[in-house]
Amino acid sequence: MNEKRIWGTLDPFYESGAVLGRKVANARFMDFLLRADPFDEYHFFLGSEAAARAQRETLQRMAPSIAARGGFSVMDRRELPSRLAATRYHCFHQSDCMTLQPHLARLRNARSRRIFPITGVTHSLSYADYGRLFLQHVWPGATPRDCIVSTSTAGVAAVENHFEALRQGYGLESVPGPVVRRIPLGIDPQTFEPAGRSGQGPCSLLVFGRISHYSKMDLLPLLRALHRLFSDGLDPASVRLVLAGWTEDNDDYTPVLRELAANIGLDLVIRARPTEAEKTAIFHEADVFVSIADNPQETFGITVLEAGAFGLPAVVSDYDGYKDLVRHEVTGLLVPTVGPQCTDEADLMAPFTYDNHYHLLLAQQTAVQIPALAESLHRLIADPDLRRTMGQAARERVCRQFAWPQVIEQYVRLWDELNDEPVDEASLRGVAHPAQVQFARVFGHYPTQSLHKDMLLAAGRTGQGLYRGRDFPLLYAGLERVIDPEVLKHMVFLARKPVTVAEMLERLGGLDNPLDPGRAEYHVLWALKHDILELTVFAGS
Incomplete structure (x- = not known):
């Protein structure tokens, strides 16, 4: 059975407000991508429910046949980690290469099933803060499957000149960045x-x-x-x-x-x-x-x-x-x-x-x-x-x-070609992005101490009530994607006698639906915060 070809993005492509050339170009790109319909599914990860609701209505109007077959999924961006882990994406494409593309590459490297291509298109290239934004693209986790699409030959050279200046100025000559390709805008x-x-x-x-x-x-x-x-x-x-x-x-x-x-x-x-x-x-x-x-x-x-x-x-x-x-x-x-x-x-x-x-x-x-x-x-x-x-x-x-159908064909060929580029997936998984704040590293001295493997955990009073069905966890909106109530019950069962943090994390990683180390640690700390677990001896006492 052939695997589905799934296209993803973090952008709506259809934007309201004042008419700008960038907005018109992005909307026409999406119009003709959906007309060509080269993918089985199209996944949109947007920043708010209001944006998602508007996008669903727009997609239903613009491509009712795709909507009828269930070809659209419009989701909250906070679902990205779980979706990347569960879905084999063919590519992601951004309507602007400047802001989220390198950070999406970091999330892909850490959580996705495979290293799929990520592309983003340029618009104006001459703004004063673009040196800082292009610098984010130059990092050890960039791959030959990451690509900036510039709309003109002159634009390709401008992007490459940006990268050359950044590498020379910051001493990054050996650090990889995305490839740059030309695909023009189009018209109907x-x-x-x-x-x-x-x-x-x-x-x-x-x-x-x-x-x-x-x-x-x-x-x-x-x-x-x-x-x-x-x-x-x-x-x-x-x-x-x-x-x-x-x-x-x-x-x-x-x-x-x-x-x-x-x-x-x-x-x-x-x-x-x-x-x-x-x-x-x-x-x-x-x-x-x-x-x-x-x-x-x-x-x-x-x-x-x-x-x-x-x-x-x-x-x-x-x-x-x-x-x-x-x-x-x-x-x-x-x-x-x-x-x-x-x-x-x-x-x-x-x-x-x-x-x-x-x-x-x-x-x-x-x-x-x-x-x-x-x-x-x-x-x-x-x-x-x-x-x-x-x-x-x-x-x-x-x-x-320069007709849009020919332009879309060039994009489809590019995504296929980028998928064929060799990458060492295992070496990319743990590479941090230097522009992303590592909060535990920066603010780890704020608490009295950090969670460590030798701490002893036991069931807290609320946890005991949770296990017996007499209490329940209160999850704030947005945490339902992070905290699994069934895992909390399992943690209380494991901690009915004191258990080390190391053993707890190991057991959570061995569940039928295993938690990765970061998410397992989050469950432990959240359980401590809400009295589902407690430390048998608090080191600060």
């Missing part, structure tokens, strides 16, 4: 149909995304490039620039753009916070997509894919993930950029300032070459046939390489 091409513009009227240039000079791109170079073209004889009436996307309330950036556009005679339209229906109309009205990202906060560039799916040629900066998304002279034009060799000011000040402060410092050190930008824009503004040819090539490439 069926939701992005080209409009078939006639090419008549002014050429409409579209910028779509956050309209922000500190977290996306500085748009002043774009206006400078158009001013250069107008000065060289291009009729301003032949061009319209549309800026669409998220804007902040009381933003002083868009008034500056409006004023500069008016000064150079540019027809500028700003469409703030469009709905999905309005977004489609905006793309249908466009002739050329423009994005001159200059900020390391941008790692992939999903709007570039969307523009290609809409059949638009792109003029984009030769920067970050855009290098993967636009084939120069085929689906659009890449504009050269110049970046810094030294970022001392941002490096030193990032820990003390807000994200937008140091991202602005960094972005203003990245120059999109304005003469080349002007030339690229002019080529497409002046040539409707070139726009159509590149736009058609862009859509064909997006549908072939």
